[in-house]
Amino acid sequence: MGDLxxxxxxxxxxxxxxxxxxxxxxxxxxxxxxxxxxxxxxxxSIELMLNAADINFVVFNRYLFPGHLEGFYFTLFTIAIAACxxxxxxxxxxxxxxxxxSVEVGNLDQMKE
Amino acid sequence: xxxxxxxxxxxxxSFIVLGLVxxxxxxxxxxxxxxxxxxxxxALSYFTAWEYFSMHKVAGVYEKVxxxxxxxxxxxxxxxxxxxxxxxxxxxxMLVVITTVSFMVNIYSLGYMVNEKGFERYYxxxxxxxxxxxxxxxxxxxxxxxxFWELVGVSSFLLIGFYYTKPSAxxxxxxAFIVTRFADLFFLLGILILSFYTKTFDFGKLTSGDASVFxxxxxxxxxxxxxxxxxMAGIFIGGAGxxxxxxxxxxxxxxxxxxxxxxxxxxxATMVVAGVFLVARLFPVYITYxxxxxxxxxxxGAFTSLFAAVIACVQTDIKRVLAFSTISQIGFMxxxxxxxxxxxxxxxxxxxxxxxxxTHAMFKALLFLGAGSVIHAVHSNEMNHMGGxxxxxxxxxxxxxxxxxAIAGIPPFSGFFSKDEILSACYEFSPYMGxxxxxxxxxxxxxxxxxxFNIFWGKEHKHHHTPHESPFAMAMPLVxxxxxxxxxGWIPFGHFVTSDRANYDIHIEWGVAGMSIAIASVSIILxxxxxxxxxxxxxxxxxxxxxxxxxxxxxxxxxxxxxxxTKKIIFNxxxxxxxxxxRHVIDATMDGFANTSQWVSVKIxxxxxxxxxxxxxxxxxxxxxxxxxxxxx
Numbered sequence: 235m236g237d238l239x240x241x242x243x244x245x246x247x248x249x250x251x252x253x254x255x256x257x258x259x260x261x262x263x264x265x266x267x268x269x270x271x272x273x274x275x276x277x278x279s280i281e282l283m284l285n286a287a288d289i290n291f292v293v294f295n296r297y298l299f300p301g302h303l304e305g306f307y308f309t310l311f312t313i314a315i316a317a318c319x320x321x322x323x324x325x326x327x328x329x330x331x332x333x334x335x336s337v338e339v340g341n342l343d344q345m346k347e
Numbered sequence: 348x349x350x351x352x353x354x355x356x357x358x359x360x361s362f363i364v365l366g367l368v369x370x371x372x373x374x375x376x377x378x379x380x381x382x383x384x385x386x387x388x389x390a391l392s393y394f395t396a397w398e399y400f401s402m403h404k405v406a407g408v409y410e411k412v413x414x415x416x417x418x419x420x421x422x423x424x425x426x427x428x429x430x431x432x433x434x435x436x437x438x439x440x441m442l443v444v445i446t447t448v449s450f451m452v453n454i455y456s457l458g459y460m461v462n463e464k465g466f467e468r469y470y471x472x473x474x475x476x477x478x479x480x481x482x483x484x485x486x487x488x489x490x491x492x493x494x495f496w497e498l499v500g501v502s503s504f505l506l507i508g509f510y511y512t513k514p515s516a517x518x519x520x521x522x523a524f525i526v527t528r529f530a531d532l533f534f535l536l537g538i539l540i541l542s543f544y545t546k547t548f549d550f551g552k553l554t555s556g557d558a559s560v561f562x563x564x565x566x567x568x569x570x571x572x573x574x575x576x577x578x579m580a581g582i583f584i585g586g587a588g589x590x591x592x593x594x595x596x597x598x599x600x601x602x603x604x605x606x607x608x609x610x611x612x613x614x615x616a617t618m619v620v621a622g623v624f625l626v627a628r629l630f631p632v633y634i635t636y637x638x639x640x641x642x643x644x645x646x647x648g649a650f651t652s653l654f655a656a657v658i659a660c661v662q663t664d665i666k667r668v669l670a671f672s673t674i675s676q677i678g679f680m681x682x683x684x685x686x687x688x689x690x691x692x693x694x695x696x697x698x699x700x701x702x703x704x705x706t707h708a709m710f711k712a713l714l715f716l717g718a719g720s721v722i723h724a725v726h727s728n729e730m731n732h733m734g735g736x737x738x739x740x741x742x743x744x745x746x747x748x749x750x751x752x753a754i755a756g757i758p759p760f761s762g763f764f765s766k767d768e769i770l771s772a773c774y775e776f777s778p779y780m781g782x783x784x785x786x787x788x789x790x791x792x793x794x795x796x797x798x799x800f801n802i803f804w805g806k807e808h809k810h811h812h813t814p815h816e817s818p819f820a821m822a823m824p825l826v827x828x829x830x831x832x833x834x835x836g837w838i839p840f841g842h843f844v845t846s847d848r849a850n851y852d853i854h855i856e857w858g859v860a861g862m863s864i865a866i867a868s869v870s871i872i873l874x875x876x877x878x879x880x881x882x883x884x885x886x887x888x889x890x891x892x893x894x895x896x897x898x899x900x901x902x903x904x905x906x907x908x909x910x911x912x913t914k915k916i917i918f919n920x921x922x923x924x925x926x927x928x929x930r931h932v933i934d935a936t937m938d939g940f941a942n943t944s945q946w947v948s949v950k951i952x953x954x955x956x957x958x959x960x961x962x963x964x965x966x967x968x969x970x971x972x973x974x975x976x977x978x979x980x
Binding site: 264267268276339340342343344 | 956957958959960963964967
């Protein structure tokens with residue numbers, strides 16, 4: 235325990251630390267996606283999962299293929315696409331709000347019938 | 348002679364145009380278009396006849412000319428259906444008959460149908476009928492004939508049911524269609540059997556006298572008769588349906604529900620002789636390979652003729668009298684074909700049959716148009732509502748009289764010549780046949796003059812308004828057809844149409860002719876005594892022979908027999924069980940499929956909740972399970 239702490243503080247940051255952060259973020263997103271009722275919160279949870287994936291890209295690029303930049307570029311792409319996706323999702327949510335005066339995801343089963 | 352194609356194309360175009368514009372044009376315009384087109388093709392037909400009979404005689408025999416032929420549908424290496432035009436003496440003669448009568452009927456209808464609703468529809472159907480009938484007679488092969496055969500059936504159906512708001516007309520059109528269609532089933536079977544063994548539909552090959560065509564059928568028998576006999580008998584049944592031969596004649600009297608000019612065109616002059624034409628067209632096959640079927644045709648024809656003539660003596664609806672007389676006269680033609688041999692003098696019956704077809708078409712159309720003129724004047728079909736009309740309708744009176752004399756067989760009117768040839772052919776076949784046909788000829792004279800005297804003489808019936816002579820459009824065809832009726836007998840018919848297409852000089856056998864004139868005169872005098880003035884004789888006769896009179900008035904209960912067979916036997920024993928099977932087995936199986944899938948879908952509907960989070964949850968669970976499975980194994 236003492237060694238690990240020493241290593242952590244003294245040496246370079248090990249890959250497990252980064253992956254641990256992204257793991258926590260990802261499952262926080264999954265949990266949020268499943269438990270939140272508001273569509274906005276669900277959207278935020280999705281963003282959280284996406285960001286966890288981005289971190290993984292960067293970390294694996296940095297540690298496994300130093301000198302290459304594909305992972306970074308991929309991350310940039312993902313961020314851009316996530317921004318677009320959010321814009322679309324927000325537009326949909328606003329429209330749903332106008333029609334139903336609610337963004338509760340549990341109410342959205344009109345298409346079933 | 349490529350222009351003959353126009354004879355077919357023009358009426359078809361006229362039908363399409365008149366059918367499409369329907370009521371957008373004034374009725375007169377539609378009528379004029381139809382009539383003018385008919386006038387053009389009539390002229391073309393006359394020109395065709397002139398050119399054919401004057402230029403296409405090779406070594407004393409008229410050749411067959413095929414100005415147009417195209418392959419339409421190919422089944423096998425040998426079997427293919429062509430559409431084309433075949434000109435030979437009988438088809439050219441039929442062209443003339445059909446276009447003449449059709450043209451006259453078109454003109455007549457301008458006056459007769461003028462205030463009817465659906466005038467354009469009427470002319471469109473007339474054009475369709477003319478097209479189909481012309482296509483039928485010029486068919487180069489038996490299948491083309493069958494196609495047009497069905498087309499005339501359809502046009503007949505449409506025209507009988509022209510007054511489609513009248514239930515009796517609708518029933519009559521349905522009856523005509525079903526009965527003839529039933530007969531056509533046998534026609535089709537006959538065609539299929541024939542083509543299966545001969546490998547051809549072509550009339551040219553079938554009637555060429557080339558025995559190798561029929562070599563496939565030799566030795567093949569079914570129930571004791573050769574397959575060829577069955578095929579030819581089936582084809583004859585088809586012809587018997589259209590030509591109203593016993594026992595398929597039941598539709599024709601009812602077909603009188605249609606407009607009278609239609610009865611004149613379709614149910615007197617042209618379509619009903621299609622059966623005769625069919626037998627004549629295949630005559631070489633009948634005479635060479637299946638003479639027993641040909642004899643059968645003679646007996647069927649003779650029986651039908653007698654049967655119809657007896658009924659005609661007691662009917663009171665003037666159009667029905669004419670309808671039964673038509674059946675009887677077609678019987679004459681069939682008999683003539685049935686007793687005929689092939690070539691020279693042997694083929695007298697064939698020539699006589701075609702001659703009678705020609706003259707009968709003219710005077711029977713005249714009779715029907717005359718009857719139409721009478722009906723137009725008194726607004727009734729019943730004989731009792733007429734009487735004494737000769738003073739009011741001189742043209743109709745005289746033309747009707749001419750037609751009656753012609754059908755009764757009095758010289759010098761056309762019917763005498765053709766009927767005399769038929770009778771001498773019958774006497775040559777067997778004296779009994781000749782005797783029966785002479786007797787029927789006497790009956791013919793009797794019932795026709797019963798009709799004539801009842802309409803134009805006898806006690807005058809009180810009319811709502813004074814009857815008047817028909818307008819020019821109706822009188823003109825009457826006069827024209829009467830002229831033809833007077834003159835047609837002098838046509839040297841044997842120079843044009845004979846069984847072997849060679850020349851044959853008609854000579855009147857005065858023994859037979861004298862006797863038939865005597866019989867006809869006696870019958871006419873009898874009719875005159877009974878019906879010219881009011882008399883008690885008919886009533887007395889009716890009470891003396893009450894049973895026969897009642898049976899004949901009810902057409903010997905043949906319709907009732909048909910109804911019994913169809914409604915009681917066929918419907919109860921076959922149709923209803925079939926309907927039950929359909930409803931409870933076939934439909935039930937299909938319903939079972941539908942019900943089962945609906946039940947299943949109701950059950951699994953809950954899975955599709957529409958809740959995104961539920962889906963995500965299931966998805967996540969699934970992923971975890973798969974991951975665990977991968978890790979374990």
